[in-house]
Amino acid sequence: MVSLAVAALLVTLSVAAGAVLYYGGWERWRALTADRLVYGLPWGTLIAVALVTAFYLLAQNGLTDWGDPLTLPFVSWSYFYPLGVLTSGFAHGSPAHLVSNMTGTLAFGLVAEYAWGHYPPARRDRDSLLAGDGGWRSRPRVRIALVPAAMFGVALLTGVFSMGPGLGFSGAVFAVAGFAVVAKPRAAIGAVVGSSALDVLYQAVVNPVVTGSISAGGPSPPSWASIAFQAHMLGFAVGAVAAIALLRSRRQWLPPARLFLGTAGFGLALSLWLLVFPGEDVFYLYRAVGVIVVAVLAGLVTVAVSGSDRSIPRLLAVGWLVVLALPFALLAGVLAFSLVVSVSGLVPEVGGIAPFMALLVLAVVVLAVPAVPTALRGQDTRWSSHRNVALLGLGTVGLLLVVPGLLYGPITVDADSVTDTGEVRVGDYLVTYEEDATPGQTLLLLDVENATETTQDGLIVASESRSIWTVTERAESLAFDGEASVNVGGLGWRETVRADRTGWDVTGNESAYAVDLTVDGETTRSFATDPVQADVTIDGHRIGVVPTDDGFEVRVTRDDATVGTAAIPETNETATVGPLTVRTEADDGSTAVVVASDGTSVTVAERETYE
Secondary structure (H helix, E strand, O other): OHHHHHHHHHHHHHHHHHHHHHHHHHHHHHHHHOOOOHHHOOHHHHHHHHHHHHHHHHOOOOOOOOOOOOOHHHOOOOOOOHHHHHHOOOOOOOHHHHHHHHHHHHHHHHHHHHHHOOOOHHHHOOOOOOOOOOHHHHOHHHHHHHHHHHHHHHHHHHHHOOOOOOOOOHHHHHHHHHHHHHHOHHHHHHHHHHHHHHHHHHHHHHOOOOOOOOOOOOOOOOHHHHOOHHHHHHHHHHHHHHHHHHHHHOOOOOOHHHHHHHHHHHHHHOOOOOOEEOOOOOOEEOHHHHHHHHHHHHHHHHHHHHOOOOEOOHHHHHHHHHHHHHHHHHHHHHHHHHHHHHHHOOOHHHHHHHHHHHHHHHHHHHHHHHHHHHHHHOOOOHHHEHHHHHHHHHHHHHHHHHHHHHHHOOEEEOHHHHOOOOOEEEOOEEEEEEEEEOOOEEEOOOOOOOOOOOOEEEEEEEEOOOOEEEEEEEHHHHHHHOEEEEEEEEOOEEEEEEEEEEEEEEOOOOEEEEEEEEEOOEEEEEEEOOOEEEEEEEOOEEEEEEEOOOOEEEEEEEOOEEEEEEEOOOOOOEEEEOOEEEEEEEEOOEEEEEEEEOOEEEEEEEEOOOO
16 A cells, blocks of 8 residues: 555656656756756755765664664764764754755755856856956866855854754755855745755655554653754854855845845744753743844845945944943943852852853944944944945854854763763763763863753763763653663764663552663663552551562561562462562553452552553
């Protein structure tokens, strides 16, 4: 049934494509692209997609395990782990992650590469101011090669300036999209539709039939909490500035309404408004502020491209400085206060906000500089024109996005907090399950240790040589699913560590459970709870469930003295502890431990079940 649906879909798409080509579609496309794209194809974009996909298939082992790639060694954990910084912009966490970025690259890359062109403007317009022999830069092969080079450059940029661990090509995708939406607004809006359509077509081929049922999901953060909004916005800013530079070099002007609506529409449709502040268990999405940011970006782009070359009026310059004076005074005051109380030792943790305050003060100063000559003497300068002030505003946005990454980049890791915890070691990795573990990361440029001192629970992976200390599976998720796995490795090798939780829900109390880690066929009990006593008595005896090195046992006490212990029997078998009989019973999908004495029985615990 599934193969038939896929065959029917492919036939339908082939017939539709053939009809379009037959009725003049190809001729129209060739006429449209003949002086811009070699053979009418975006070769640079195709090369970029091929190389990123090859990285997923080969370096991340997607070729052998398409649905479960190796990701940990390719994340930008710290500046002290260059491999992660260099590769994070090219690696992906799942097939859906890869496909989403590649469809976006194809759709927006076509528009961007068309705007850039495989041939110089002189070939398209002999009367152009740029007419003449441009040398090696005019060669199609060079211009094609510059396209993936630019994409990879932005991918590296987002890896270097990632605010926290980063993964994915999305920063480069947003750079390409930003370039496209500024250079060709209407075509870029069409690319938004094209990207979504390509993703649906791919899903229709690989998942032609999807089944679902009514079921509860496990505890997890909201889907938007893990989106790298900083990389997206940084990529967009870089792409927009590059497009503005291209348009200015070609003396091209675009209608302001088209540019503003195109940029704003793109930002709203592609969630450029997504501003997220993550927490331990609570995540904040500042949607309204994000929409304001998109509107401001659209305005800056519009003025930078289509604004006037005249200097801003003196009255406006003075007003602008007055507007900036208040936030400058407030931020400078907070910065001075934080430095004083931190250096004096009165409130050491306040020093952690000083770098951010300094960053904001610097941003205000940068925004104020172009208006100073005009405001003081009425003197026009090159950088006080409407267009250049807007361009400087975009540069300030980029500065605000880059500097936090520099502050978060230098991180060291100490794995002592998770050693001697039943860990397993695979290469230079340490994998363990722990609760109330103290994070082993230290931010060298931010004194926020005391302000953010928390503990974490779950499946933990640490590697001092790779600056990794992360929870790959939250304790709540493992309690819901009962199992999890994590892939560790590096270039050329990979191992999978499997975690399994088993436990008993003790009557009137918490669960007694344990977590086992298995790698290469060897199982290690990584974690076990303390003994848990049931809130029941039988003939004056109390019963508890005790995790052991390889299983669970029942402990019977009387008057705080241990009467005896016995391993929990297999289903439908019994054991004797003192005067009590312990039996494991299965009924209607559940398994319970029942203790009996003189015809009286009580249920002590039920086996945990998982989804």
